[in-house]
Amino acid sequence: MKPILIALAFLALTPTYSTDAAYIIKGIVKDNETGEAIPFAHVLVGDVINVSNIDGEFVISAADFNKQNVNLKVSYIGYENYSTSISNLDKYHTVFLKPSVTQLMDVEVFSGPSIMMEVFGRFHLNYEMERQHMVGYYQESMSDWEKTYYVAEGIMDIYSPSNLDKNSYPMVSPLRTRKKVFEKIEAIDEVLGGNASDMAHSSIWRKKSFLSAKNRKNYEFFYAGATSIGEHDVLIVEFEPGNNKGNTTGKLYIDEETFALIKIEYDPIISDFSFWESVSWTEEYEQKDGIFNLVSVLFEGTSTNHTYNYHALLVINESTVIEEIPSDVSMMDVNDSFFEMAKEDFTDSFWTGFNFMKLDNNVTQLLHADSSQY
Known part of the structure; x- marks a missing residue:
């Protein structure tokens, strides 16, 4: 290097980090107006954070997910924050971010x-x-x-x-x-x-x-x-x-x-x-x-x-x-x-x-x- x-x-x-994480949330982040993927958007569940890849896709996992009350937050500069409660963790989630004025x-x-x-x-x-x-x-x-x-x-x-x-x-x-x-x-x-x-x-x-x-x-x-x-x-x-x-x-x-x-x-x-x-x-x-x-x-x-x-x-x-x-x-x-x-x-x-x-x-x-x- x-x-x-x-x-x-x-x-x-x-x-702590566990090798037995129970749940993984998957999805993609897109611009609400153009439909284009948004890379490197911040994806949060509790204190765990990840970012979307160059194609806008993300995965986020944690051993302490409460399956009945998972709050997914997504943010990116120039857009309104996104927040939703997820009940179906197996679903592929498409997140549309609205450009802010x-x-x-x-x-x-x-x-x-x-x-x-x-x-x-x-x-x-x-x-x-x-x-x-x-x-x-x-x-x-x-x-x-x-x-x-x-x-x-x-x-x-x-x-x-x-x-x-x-x-x-x-x-x-x-x-x-x-x-x-x-x-x-x-x-x-x-x-x-x-x-x-x-x-x-x-x-x-x-x-x-x-x-x-x-x-x-x-x-x-x-x-x-x-x-x-x-x-x-x-x-x-x-x-x-x-x-x-x-x-x-x-x-x-x-x-x-x-x-x-x-x-x-x-x-x-x-x-x-x-x-x-x-x-x-x-x-x-x-x-x-x-x-x-x-x-x-x-x-x-x-x-x-x-x-x-x-x-x-x-x-x-x-x-x-x-x-x-x-x-x-x-x-x-x-x-x-x-x-x-x-x-x-x-x-x-x-x-x-x-x-x-x-x-x-x-x-x-x-x-x-x-x-x-x-």
Whole structure:
């Protein structure tokens, strides 16, 4: 994962998980007006969260579902919130989200610097600072413009130190992994390693981030309009380097009520690296008990010769504050491969007891075509 790490240079109860989860809810999220699928929509049941895949399809499971009273919630920026009580858990649920109507807010009232002053001043109020135990789903793949080379997935056990700890780097251990290599390339050995520990470290607390107290002064922020998520107004702020020390451009989505960052899109400026032509990141957050928690991180990169497109996604399905990080838990080094002992079982039953993302249609077709090999 060295190319990923180079790109990143820019930049009290433990939750339980069961292998005997009783219920799984499946469905698809679509735009109510166009009928088009909505990828990466947030899907919640209780404290469990997942996101829809690129085709808008989702699965969500938990061992403690109450079969008689399951409340399914779906949200996505720019749409009204969706909530329904489900009695038939075996049904395939089609969720239609209605686009929300947002008035463009007066530029004279909001300015980029004034908004960001509020954002930075509330970091310690809006985001979790305590040690956390998280369970998440991780996926990575590599393709070119014609074919997919591999897909790899894993359920990750993640322990995140307090942001006040000197060692503030998340520790990750794979609970279950699988992979399928469709066509061998030299780059697979270099890239197929997983960077979930990097992705679990939010830009809000990353010391070298453009949002850090040391680096934020190197950027200019501009109010760029508004959207919404459910009933909440969301301010949009764009940013770019303000001097030669800035190395990232992007867009921030900010809850107007709390001034919490709920979505961050950013592109490190690549100038002197040999592997990547371009990279982009997207982080999303969800509020739980008044605190915003990291929900998903998406990384996408294109190689310098435009041959390879790399994709990595981490979804934090469950998180709980803990007092101490266990000393007897075996954690992997950031450079270790998650997939050395991975299985080639691509049935849904492989994930029994865990939340996962349904593979997109293109990969599913490849797996079916190659099913004779496993």
